[in-house]
Amino acid sequence: MKYETVIGLEVHTQMKTRTKIFCACSTEFGRTANENTCPICLGMPGVLPVLNKRALELAVRACLATHCTINPLSRFDRKNYFYPDLPKGYQISQFSLPIGEYGHIDLPANGNSRRIGLRRIHMEEDAGKLIHGENLGQPDKSYVDFNRTGIPLIEIVSEPDLRSPEEARDYLNRLKSILQYAGVSDCDMEKGSLRCDANISLRPVGQKEFGIRTELKNLNSFKFVQKAIEIEVQRQTRILDQGDRVVQETRLYDADRNETFSMRSKEEAHDYRYFPEPDLVPVVVEATWLEEIRRSIPELPDQKRERFVRDYQIPEYDAEVLTSSRALADYYEQSVSLGAGAKTASNWIMGELLRELNNDERDIESCPVAPAALAEMVQLVENGTLSGKMAKTVFEEMYRTGKPAKQIVADQGLIQISDRTAIEKMIDEIIAANPGQTEEYRAGKVKLMAFFVGQTMKASKGKANPQIVNEVLKEKLG
Amino acid sequence: MSGFDIDNVALLARLRLEGAERERLGKDLETIIRYIDQLDQLDTARVEPTSHVIPIQNVLREDEETRPFASSDYLNMAPSEKRNHYEVPKII
Ligand SMILES: [Zn+2]
Numbered sequence: 263m264k265y266e267t268v269i270g271l272e273v274h275t276q277m278k279t280r281t282k283i284f285c286a287c288s289t290e291f292g293r294t295a296n297e298n299t300c301p302i303c304l305g306m307p308g309v310l311p312v313l314n315k316r317a318l319e320l321a322v323r324a325c326l327a328t329h330c331t332i333n334p335l336s337r338f339d340r341k342n343y344f345y346p347d348l349p350k351g352y353q354i355s356q357f358s359l360p361i362g363e364y365g366h367i368d369l370p371a372n373g374n375s376r377r378i379g380l381r382r383i384h385m386e387e388d389a390g391k392l393i394h395g396e397n398l399g400q401p402d403k404s405y406v407d408f409n410r411t412g413i414p415l416i417e418i419v420s421e422p423d424l425r426s427p428e429e430a431r432d433y434l435n436r437l438k439s440i441l442q443y444a445g446v447s448d449c450d451m452e453k454g455s456l457r458c459d460a461n462i463s464l465r466p467v468g469q470k471e472f473g474i475r476t477e478l479k480n481l482n483s484f485k486f487v488q489k490a491i492e493i494e495v496q497r498q499t500r501i502l503d504q505g506d507r508v509v510q511e512t513r514l515y516d517a518d519r520n521e522t523f524s525m526r527s528k529e530e531a532h533d534y535r536y537f538p539e540p541d542l543v544p545v546v547v548e549a550t551w552l553e554e555i556r557r558s559i560p561e562l563p564d565q566k567r568e569r570f571v572r573d574y575q576i577p578e579y580d581a582e583v584l585t586s587s588r589a590l591a592d593y594y595e596q597s598v599s600l601g602a603g604a605k606t607a608s609n610w611i612m613g614e615l616l617r618e619l620n621n622d623e624r625d626i627e628s629c630p631v632a633p634a635a636l637a638e639m640v641q642l643v644e645n646g647t648l649s650g651k652m653a654k655t656v657f658e659e660m661y662r663t664g665k666p667a668k669q670i671v672a673d674q675g676l677i678q679i680s681d682r683t684a685i686e687k688m689i690d691e692i693i694a695a696n697p698g699q700t701e702e703y704r705a706g707k708v709k710l711m712a713f714f715v716g717q718t719m720k721a722s723k724g725k726a727n728p729q730i731v732n733e734v735l736k737e738k739l740g
Numbered sequence: 741m742s743g744f745d746i747d748n749v750a751l752l753a754r755l756r757l758e759g760a761e762r763e764r765l766g767k768d769l770e771t772i773i774r775y776i777d778q779l780d781q782l783d784t785a786r787v788e789p790t791s792h793v794i795p796i797q798n799v800l801r802e803d804e805e806t807r808p809f810a811s812s813d814y815l816n817m818a819p820s821e822k823r824n825h826y827e828v829p830k831i832i
Contacts, residue, residue: 280803280804294811295823296815315802404830540792543791545797546798
């Protein structure tokens, strides 16, 4: 049978604050275990949590950037469960009155975009980190680091609107880029500042009701999210094809074996017994402050993409790629403002530059070629000093050594020969040296043009201006 | 609260209740719940849900770091610690 895949994502992301959500401990990554702790985040008796204003502001920003409605009154609840990484025995979260609801994210796809609904965004505190004793030679113990306890998070819950693993990945990329643009989060998966759970179910194509879903937990890299969902979809397809029922459960993805497995035991029907957190007072985002926050949000990816198409006259696709991250968009705009042609710069960035960066698994922030250097090179192409082919060599060298284009051109004598007389002289010699081919060409074997172009490029060591070479060859052979 | 189950409550609270103790606490809790259940007889249709007992809102702190004690102060209070970590029984 043909099934439709139905996916909803729950994304936890760390907000960019200096201190924790309810106490004045640092959020700095990489400190000694338990250095960032205090009586509040350790859950000592009698302490009082107080909400970090910056965390609230960033949560509101996230809501505004994703078109959520801000709830006029929002509050915190206790989510009760026992686990050693949770010193209080409950997590402070938002249950019945989250900060924002009913948002959406548009996924651009071949010109027509898909709108993915957001059910809610709520604030909560992160839990600590458990290290299993095996790693420390104590297999009968576990070790707890509370540095992450109380790190401010928002959880962004999508509607079950995603229809394929690729779409889930696109959604994540989009969400990440929006949160980065809006300054809410770094979304650095390596540092644990973005985590994702996925709810997955299948239903026969055309059926309205949802099928039974499983929850895939702790997908901790963008690559894994798509792969894990793919593998879970395959597993559910096999079960349904055999006429069996999918069991509603929580599963984990094993990247090494590329399979999902049931978490079993611990997941005995959750009963978190939420109730209003009496230690924290309700939150009301006043209209004036809301306006202030709204004004402070910079241009977001959708707006930037539209502006790029309008102002730089580049295709929609180019604009989409270039605005995929704020850093890349800034890089592009700087190159253009420093003199690179808008479309040429776009071609180089989307082609050579991103290819090199992908190969090195580097991001644009650590690109060895600065926007000014790229602009200089693009100008050399545009004024005819370098042919496209030569420019590729120059670019590789720039990327490898960090040297400016002009220096590489000078060092390697790479100036394009655009002197028509010089090219004519070369071609005369080639024609004289190849009477057989010349005769065949003139007799109608036009494919031999490539041979003559090749000979000329060889004679000029690749430096002859290809356009002039073509013109002169047609003239002389014609 | 319907279908009150003392064993489930004990499980969620990580308490082991046995014999007479289980019996006694079960009865006590049931009485407490029946008492609280009287609230259901009130018509609350026009009452705003209470978010907090004190009518205040927006108590916020600035995003500034302070460090009242050294982390070793807390670690030293733990029953067991090792290499700056709190040591606990093995978690599966
Ligand atoms: Zn703290």
